[in-house]
Amino acid sequence: MAMLRKLTPYLFVAPLMIFITVFTYIPILASLNLSFREWNFLSPDMPFVGLRNYEQLLSSRELWNSLWVTTLFAILSVPLRLGLALVIANYLIRESVHSRLLRGALFLPSVTSTVSIAVVFSWVFSTDYGMVNAILGMLGLGKVQWLQDPHLALWVLIFVNTWKQLGYDIVIYIAGLQAIPQELYDAASIDGCRRLHVFRRVTLPLVMPATYFLLVISVIEAFQVFTIVNVMTRGGPAGATDMLVNLLYEIGFVLFDIGRGSALAVMLFVLLVALAILKSRIIGRKVHYEA
Amino acid sequence: MSRKLHSTIAVSIVALFASVGVAEAATTVKFWHSFNKSSGQALDKIVQNFEAANPDIDVEAEFIGNYNDIIAKLQAAIPARRAPDAVILEVTRYGLFANNNILTDLTPYFDADPLKADLYEYAQEVGVISGKNYIVPFNSSTPVLYFNKDIFERAGLSADTPLKTFDEILTATKTISEKLGSEGISGIAAPGQFARWGLVMANDSELVDPKSGEIMLDKPNTIEAYQWMASLVHDNKVASPDGVTDEDNGRDAFLARKVGIMFNSTGNYGEAKKAIGDNLVVRAMPCNKACSVPIGGAGIGIMATSSKEVQDAAYKFVSYAASPEANAIWFAATGYLPINKKSGGLPVAKEALATQPGIDVAIDSLPNAHGRARTTVVTWMRTTEYKMWQAMALGQQKVDETMKDFAEQTRAEEKRVSN
Numbered sequence: 184m185a186m187l188r189k190l191t192p193y194l195f196v197a198p199l200m201i202f203i204t205v206f207t208y209i210p211i212l213a214s215l216n217l218s219f220r221e222w223n224f225l226s227p228d229m230p231f232v233g234l235r236n237y238e239q240l241l242s243s244r245e246l247w248n249s250l251w252v253t254t255l256f257a258i259l260s261v262p263l264r265l266g267l268a269l270v271i272a273n274y275l276i277r278e279s280v281h282s283r284l285l286r287g288a289l290f291l292p293s294v295t296s297t298v299s300i301a302v303v304f305s306w307v308f309s310t311d312y313g314m315v316n317a318i319l320g321m322l323g324l325g326k327v328q329w330l331q332d333p334h335l336a337l338w339v340l341i342f343v344n345t346w347k348q349l350g351y352d353i354v355i356y357i358a359g360l361q362a363i364p365q366e367l368y369d370a371a372s373i374d375g376c377r378r379l380h381v382f383r384r385v386t387l388p389l390v391m392p393a394t395y396f397l398l399v400i401s402v403i404e405a406f407q408v409f410t411i412v413n414v415m416t417r418g419g420p421a422g423a424t425d426m427l428v429n430l431l432y433e434i435g436f437v438l439f440d441i442g443r444g445s446a447l448a449v450m451l452f453v454l455l456v457a458l459a460i461l462k463s464r465i466i467g468r469k470v471h472y473e474a
Numbered sequence: 475m476s477r478k479l480h481s482t483i484a485v486s487i488v489a490l491f492a493s494v495g496v497a498e499a500a501t502t503v504k505f506w507h508s509f510n511k512s513s514g515q516a517l518d519k520i521v522q523n524f525e526a527a528n529p530d531i532d533v534e535a536e537f538i539g540n541y542n543d544i545i546a547k548l549q550a551a552i553p554a555r556r557a558p559d560a561v562i563l564e565v566t567r568y569g570l571f572a573n574n575n576i577l578t579d580l581t582p583y584f585d586a587d588p589l590k591a592d593l594y595e596y597a598q599e600v601g602v603i604s605g606k607n608y609i610v611p612f613n614s615s616t617p618v619l620y621f622n623k624d625i626f627e628r629a630g631l632s633a634d635t636p637l638k639t640f641d642e643i644l645t646a647t648k649t650i651s652e653k654l655g656s657e658g659i660s661g662i663a664a665p666g667q668f669a670r671w672g673l674v675m676a677n678d679s680e681l682v683d684p685k686s687g688e689i690m691l692d693k694p695n696t697i698e699a700y701q702w703m704a705s706l707v708h709d710n711k712v713a714s715p716d717g718v719t720d721e722d723n724g725r726d727a728f729l730a731r732k733v734g735i736m737f738n739s740t741g742n743y744g745e746a747k748k749a750i751g752d753n754l755v756v757r758a759m760p761c762n763k764a765c766s767v768p769i770g771g772a773g774i775g776i777m778a779t780s781s782k783e784v785q786d787a788a789y790k791f792v793s794y795a796a797s798p799e800a801n802a803i804w805f806a807a808t809g810y811l812p813i814n815k816k817s818g819g820l821p822v823a824k825e826a827l828a829t830q831p832g833i834d835v836a837i838d839s840l841p842n843a844h845g846r847a848r849t850t851v852v853t854w855m856r857t858t859e860y861k862m863w864q865a866m867a868l869g870q871q872k873v874d875e876t877m878k879d880f881a882e883q884t885r886a887e888e889k890r891v892s893n
Contacts, residue, residue: 224549225574239890311658311714312727331715331868419719421865436546437857439570 217445236446257405268352290350301414333423359393501787504558516807597813609773617672647712650734663724664717669737678764682847692881708869740836743809756832
């Protein structure tokens with residue numbers, strides 16, 4: 184009986200542990216194993232090739248281009264997402280029918296199929312038949328090659344990704360803002376603080392847990408962005424939006440080089456872990472969970 | 475009453491077991507393909523006709539997606555042991571499966587099949603790697619030149635406008651863009667990869683030599699062809715850049731009557747005819763320096779993992795799909811090339827030839843049609859070519875430098891995969 188009592192908690196967590204082991208840890212280990220081998224899904228043998236896959240990746244210009252493009256995407260999109268979300272959340276925190284409707288409307292893209300969003304925006308930003316250029320045309324402006332200009336294409340992807348993710352970020356920020364005690368604002372008001380000063384000295388530090396959470400999530404998402412890229416630009420034009428996961432897909436599922444694809448997956452994993460540690464060291468210490 | 479009821483139940487039970495027995499006796503062939511819409515309907519008809527003639531074989535045909543989708547899903551399905559028994563594979567990309575013993579060597583079946591003698595020479599050759607036959611062609615194609623007669627007339631061009639050389643085509647496209655550009659009509663659709671390959675061949679060159687495997691991406695005629703193709707988009711602005719980043723956009727714009735000329739597979743004839751109607755005109759690909767077109771399309775391969783009984787049943791279907799009856803239905807419905815010499819003589823094909831002007835253009839191109847290289851590096855080259863083409867067509871990189879660099883990269887990749 185005592186034994187059963189000791190085992191009970193383990194039995195409760197066992198289903199989840201089995202699920203995580205089968206669908207997360209085993210694939211990670213399998214991927215690590217495959218990264219040292221040569222395989223194309225089909226051949227019965229998987230010869231061990233040591234670090235050759237890593238060497239070939241590190242000496243390829245595609246990897247460095249993808250790393251640069253993905254980093255640029257993250258650097259540009261994450262602050263934009265978080266900044267916009269905080270400003271909008273600050274506005275929508277007031278309880279009214281109007282703000283509830285807006286919250287729902289802004290959250291809608293988060294629960295909409297990414298493929299559908301990407302297909303629709305492909306048409307919206309089409310050079311010759313797109314809505315954006317049609318509006319520009321009505322204003323007497325020329326056509327813009329939104330998805331064909333290597334500099335603009337990345338911005339279009341940032342815009343679409345922000346539009347899709349913004350609602351989720353706003354909901355998290357609203358929850359964070361609602362957790363800030365009203366007394367602090369009252370005290371600041373009595374002290375004669377201006378709104379900007381209150382925002383900087385009260386809101387911003389106390390919403391840091393939400394910011395930190397969103398930063399971690401959005402950086403990971405930025406480095407793993409795939410669907411929008413694959414549907415809207417396929418990494419083009421000429422590699423200008425060839426993000427890391429798109430390259431991984433191409434190597435693994437178009438060129439069938441599972442060894443190199445796995446090596447890239449492992450490198451991406453290490454990069455994300457390193458970034459998480461870095462964020463924890465730099466920003467994590469500044470996060471206050473108590474008001 | 476009770477006796478009658480018992481008799482009825484007994485008869486029903488016997489009938490039920492008998493039907494189950496018949497169902498169990500049928501051999502099921504799982505077949506993955508890439509045809510939907512009107513071509514999917516034509517394939518369904520072929521499958522139904524086959525099953526009617528072979529009641530002991532049940533073909534479970536399933537639309538998977540385009541050629542790339544099929545390859546990606548097949549690769550995932552093989553290690554998971556969920557692969558089909560027969561599958562459509564694109565003619566330059568089945569080598570990977572053949573070289574890994576995934577596909578059955580069909581040589582014994584094919585050599586013993588009287589069908590073989592009825593197939594056109596190109597159709598006999600297209601499934602062969604190192605002397606072994608791995609696929610039997612089903613939907614073969616060449617690129618052709620489509621144009622919209624109505625757009626030509628509105629631009630002041632006759633339907634007989636010469637379109638044999640690059641210069642003649644450029645002149646026509648410039649006229650269309652100048653006259654009808656204000657209506658949102660472009661002269662030409664940016665050529666897709668199959669058409670680009672064809673235009674390189676029309677300039678008396680190749681991407682990869684099909685016989686020797688030599689990389690020919692940096693040959694002067696190849697570079698010249700790419701310079702002309704890129705100039706359509708960037709310098710002359712007669713093709714929309716939308717078709718550069720997604721080649722389906724170019725085809726869709728042509729079908730929407732927003733483009734004057736399009737190079738595309740003859741397999742698009744059915745859809746184009748439906749969209750453009752009597753204004754659709756089909757011409758052979760240009761002969762700028764040579765009259766030569768690539769053979770595209772796909773063939774059906776049989777998986778080595780299927781049982782002998784299923785392989786035999788699958789080959790029966792493969793053979794039927796290439797028979798004159800099936801091939802005539804397919805040709806008439808889609809515009810894909812006839813692969814069987816006897817198909818053209820059947821009433822279905824005769825009617826198509828008589829009533830669908832232009833459907834015979836690809837057939838007339840057959841003497842100039844050539845198989846393409848299918849070495850392992852071709853898959854890499856085709857994947858990378860999209861990026862190179864975008865860089866050149868959108869004016870981000872110079873064509874000659876890009877093609878020389880591309881050739882070097884392809885040679886390096888060839889060396890890497892051969893090690």
